[in-house]
Amino acid sequence: MKRLPFIICVVAFLLGLLLLWIATPPAKGDYLGSWKIDDVVEIRATTSQFSTGNKCAASPIQCKVYEGSTAAEIVDVNMTQFDSKIGFYAYSLTLASGTGFEKGKHYTVLIEASVDGVTANTWHNFQIGAEVDADTVSDKTGYALTQTFPTNFSSQSIDANGTVQAEVKGISGSDTAADNAELMFNGTGYAGGTTKLGTSVVQWNGSTNGIANWITVFSTDFATDYNETLNMWSTNVKYVNDETPEADVVDTLLDVNDNLEAEIAAVQSTANTIDGYLDTEIALILAEIAEADANSELILADTAAMQPIIADIAGLSEIGDKVVADMDANSLLANWTAQKAGYLDMKISDVNASGGDANIAISEFVIRDTNVAAAGTALTFTLTAGKASADAYAWHLITVTDANDSNRETRLILTWTAGRVVTVNEPFSFTPAVGDAVRIWAVGYFRRARNPLTDPINY
Numbered sequence: 001m002k003r004l005p006f007i008i009c010v011v012a013f014l015l016g017l018l019l020l021w022i023a024t025p026p027a028k029g030d031y032l033g034s035w036k037i038d039d040v041v042e043i044r045a046t047t048s049q050f051s052t053g054n055k056c057a058a059s060p061i062q063c064k065v066y067e068g069s070t071a072a073e074i075v076d077v078n079m080t081q082f083d084s085k086i087g088f089y090a091y092s093l094t095l096a097s098g099t100g101f102e103k104g105k106h107y108t109v110l111i112e113a114s115v116d117g118v119t120a121n122t123w124h125n126f127q128i129g130a131e132v133d134a135d136t137v138s139d140k141t142g143y144a145l146t147q148t149f150p151t152n153f154s155s156q157s158i159d160a161n162g163t164v165q166a167e168v169k170g171i172s173g174s175d176t177a178a179d180n181a182e183l184m185f186n187g188t189g190y191a192g193g194t195t196k197l198g199t200s201v202v203q204w205n206g207s208t209n210g211i212a213n214w215i216t217v218f219s220t221d222f223a224t225d226y227n228e229t230l231n232m233w234s235t236n237v238k239y240v241n242d243e244t245p246e247a248d249v250v251d252t253l254l255d256v257n258d259n260l261e262a263e264i265a266a267v268q269s270t271a272n273t274i275d276g277y278l279d280t281e282i283a284l285i286l287a288e289i290a291e292a293d294a295n296s297e298l299i300l301a302d303t304a305a306m307q308p309i310i311a312d313i314a315g316l317s318e319i320g321d322k323v324v325a326d327m328d329a330n331s332l333l334a335n336w337t338a339q340k341a342g343y344l345d346m347k348i349s350d351v352n353a354s355g356g357d358a359n360i361a362i363s364e365f366v367i368r369d370t371n372v373a374a375a376g377t378a379l380t381f382t383l384t385a386g387k388a389s390a391d392a393y394a395w396h397l398i399t400v401t402d403a404n405d406s407n408r409e410t411r412l413i414l415t416w417t418a419g420r421v422v423t424v425n426e427p428f429s430f431t432p433a434v435g436d437a438v439r440i441w442a443v444g445y446f447r448r449a450r451n452p453l454t455d456p457i458n459y
Contacts, residue, residue, distance in 0.1 A: 034130035037103060041093040041126060045079060045111045048087060050118045055087035058113035063091045066108045067100065074100040079111070089113075095128060103129035367396065368440040373420070375434055378427035383420045383438055390418050393440050398422065401437040402430050413440070 032041060043063060049056040065075035075093065082090035093109075095101040105128055112121040171177040374382035386393065399410045411424035432438075 030124045032109070032124050032126035034127040035095055036129060037095055037097055037101060039095050041095065043079075043091045043093055043109060043111070043124070044082070045089045045113070045122070046087050047089070047113050047115050049116060050120075051116070056115050057081075057086055058089070058115050061089050061111065061113035063093075064110045064112070065093065066110065067102075068106055073110075101128055104131070365442050366439055367393065367442045368438075370438045370440075372400070372432045372434055372436045372438060375432060376421075378429075378431050380421065380423045381432045383422060386416075386420045386440070388418050388420065390416065392416050393422075397441040398424065399439045399441070400428060400432050403433065403436050404430075 032043075035041060045061065045063075047056055047058040047061065048054060061079045063075070063077050063079050064073040066073050077091060079089040079091045082088045101107070107126055107128070109124040109126070110121060111123065112119065171181060368386050370383050370385040372381055373384040376382065393413055393416045396413050397410055398413050399408060401408045407430065409428050409430075411426060411428065413422055414425050415421075415423040
């Protein structure tokens with residue numbers, strides 16, 4: 001009795017091992033078949049919990065494919081859950097040559113999964129284009145491999161192109177038809193053999209009387225047409241041989257005459273049309289000639305009227321010659337000397353008296369010497385000295401000397417304000433600065449009738 005608990009424990013342990021073995025069967029390899037390149041092999045796998053045998057999700061579950069005995073896999077992917085079923089996974093394997101699959105090769109599929117920390121695997125295998133040895137196929141019930149062949153089958157031959165050389169013994173079950181066909185073609189490929197192709201004329205269009213009726217109609221119509229043609233030719237030939245009667249000749253000549261008269265009338269009508277057209281054109285030409293004559297008369301009349309004008313022009317020419325004669329160089333020089341020589345002599349004397357200082361003469365033309373008091377722009381700036389009234393020096397010339405490089409430029413004063421602000425007609429190439437020398441000239445004064453600000457171009 002003391003051993004009973006021990007025995008019960010042993011039995012329970014053995015039953016537990018049996019249940020464990022049943023719940024976790026050993027990995028086995030399934031043959032998935034033979035496939036072609038580019039086929040898709042559907043691979044499936046299930047996972048369950050080791051302790052209970054219940055279906056359970058794997059994390060992860062991988063599918064690897066090996067070629068032959070090569071240890072490096074050509075496919076290594078994670079399988080995905082199929083149809084949202086727990087513990088049920090699928091992968092569609094495409095046997096693409098670009099992946100490395102080849103015809104005639106053997107492949108192993110390894111599926112490896114991890115469930116609750118326990119890792120297990122299983123495997124399958126398949127082939128691509130597996131060859132089959134027909135000698136090893138055994139006879140099966142209902143699929144007999146024996147066949148009864150014709151008695152003359154062994155005498156048939158196959159040429160180099162794979163064409164079976166056969167002898168036809170009957171056509172539609174008739175040996176005679178086959179023999180006649182052989183005589184007709186005789187190996188030539190067309191109906192030119194020993195026996196020529198013949199046609200039975202007993203029936204035509206399904207009627208035994210068809211041929212006879214056709215022959216009767218043809219012979220009748222042909223005879224009628226032949227006789228009519230023969231009569232026509234015999235009549236015409238008789239006219240040629242026996243001379244055509246005079247009446248026929250006269251009729252023919254009359255027909256020819258009528259045709260000629262019609263042609264002559266047509267030519268006459270055309271000639272009349274041309275004549276009328278020429279008359280019209282000649283009349284137009286004569287009218288244009290008359291008009292040209294009238295225009296010529298008018299031109300002559302105008303030429304006569306222009307003669308006094310031409311005479312007047314000649315008179316003006318004579319007056320011009322006299323004016324030129326009066327304004328010769330000697331006369332102009334004499335007038336200048338008489339009127340201006342004294343003034344120039346006075347200025348020259350002033351220069352000589354100052355020891356050759358030309359400033360005495362220049363001072364006669366200068367209104368104001370000053371400088372720039374305040375810089376502005378190249379067009380507007382302020383002077384130090386000058387008359388403090390608006391437009392006092394407007395339309396005089398102004399010269400500004402750049403103190404930096406002694407560059408001297410002259411412009412026309414457009415406006416002058418009481419505050420000595422100057423605006424010139426166009427900008428200096430430099431901006432007048434404080435201290436630059438300025439000279440306002442008495443000469444060059446311009447007077448204009450228009451406002452310089454509204455019409456700055458027309459001075």
